[in-house]
Amino acid sequence: MSAAALRFGDVRVGDEIPPLAKVVTREDVKAYADASGDQNPLHQSDELARAVGFPGIIAHGMFTMAHLVSCLVAWLGEPAGLLRIRVRFRSAVFMGETIVAGGIVRALDRKTRTATLDVWVTLERDGVIEYPIKRSEAEVRLA
Amino acid sequence: MSLNSALEGKSYPPVSFQVEPEHVARFSSAVGEDGSFVPPTFATAPEISALAQVIADPELGLDFARVVHSGQEYEWRRSLAASGTLSVTPRIVAVGAKGRHEFLTVETEMRDGAGELVVLARNTLIVRGEA
Numbered sequence: 534m535s536a537a538a539l540r541f542g543d544v545r546v547g548d549e550i551p552p553l554a555k556v557v558t559r560e561d562v563k564a565y566a567d568a569s570g571d572q573n574p575l576h577q578s579d580e581l582a583r584a585v586g587f588p589g590i591i592a593h594g595m596f597t598m599a600h601l602v603s604c605l606v607a608w609l610g611e612p613a614g615l616l617r618i619r620v621r622f623r624s625a626v627f628m629g630e631t632i633v634a635g636g637i638v639r640a641l642d643r644k645t646r647t648a649t650l651d652v653w654v655t656l657e658r659d660g661v662i663e664y665p666i667k668r669s670e671a672e673v674r675l676a
Numbered sequence: 677m678s679l680n681s682a683l684e685g686k687s688y689p690p691v692s693f694q695v696e697p698e699h700v701a702r703f704s705s706a707v708g709e710d711g712s713f714v715p716p717t718f719a720t721a722p723e724i725s726a727l728a729q730v731i732a733d734p735e736l737g738l739d740f741a742r743v744v745h746s747g748q749e750y751e752w753r754r755s756l757a758a759s760g761t762l763s764v765t766p767r768i769v770a771v772g773a774k775g776r777h778e779f780l781t782v783e784t785e786m787r788d789g790a791g792e793l794v795v796l797a798r799n800t801l802i803v804r805g806e807a
Contacts, residue, residue, distance in 0.1 A: 555708060564706035570724040594745040599707040599717040612713045619749040
């Protein structure tokens with residue numbers, strides 16, 4: 534990482550984590566299936582995905598979670614600062630959609646120099662905001 | 677219930693997972709990272725390699741066609757290395773029903789060659805009930 538690690542003294546409760554957007558492509562999801570080993574056909578076969586009511590293949594929940602982690606690491610400037618994450622998967626993500634990861638600082642602990650974050654991933658579909666990841670949280674250590 | 681709740685607490689044999697720099701690079705690229713560090717979520721790859729035996733456990737009775745990934749948790753105790761061997765041990769920590777649906781939570785420990793805990797993962801699956 535080129536960015537310096539985010540310092541405890543520079544963070545306040547209520548701070549927004551800069552949102553990170555990404556367009557989900559079929560190529561990325563295929564590459565993720567191969568790299569993660571998750572070969573569930575729901576992420577590879579349009580035919581199977583349609584049979585269970587989706588317009589085509591959907592992204593892995595873990596693919597969306599990895600994007601959320603990229604957003605947090607970019608903010609932290611240091612991947613080792615991420616201590617814990619807990620996510621709930623809600624809406625499915627379709628190919629070509631734009632997922633936006635974000636979060637807010639909920640609490641700070643001066644003794645441990647850690648922060649608790651509320652985190653999420655949203656997308657807009659037919660004018661409605663959907664939450665592929667909703668009401669989730671992370672704990673990070675600041676420098 | 678179609679899931680066997682008697683399996684709550686069952687541990688599975690550890691699976692040895694070899695971390696290869698080439699694999700880490702492919703994973704980094706797939707999640708849009710530049711390869712300058714091991715993505716924390718690379719832990720998903722060893723986790724999935726060990727979950728296979730839980731999913732396929734005939735005693736558990738998991739119908740994978742009805743499974744939805746409902747939640748995921750990771751605790752990183754140390755940074756993942758770009759090479760080396762991880763010992764990956766899954767354990768069923770919860771089996772239950774919620775309305776028409778059933779759920780299963782598997783906790784997976786990943787330890788390095790020295791036996792130190794690197795990552796703890798918790799994966800919650802929901803098995804959709806038949807309408």
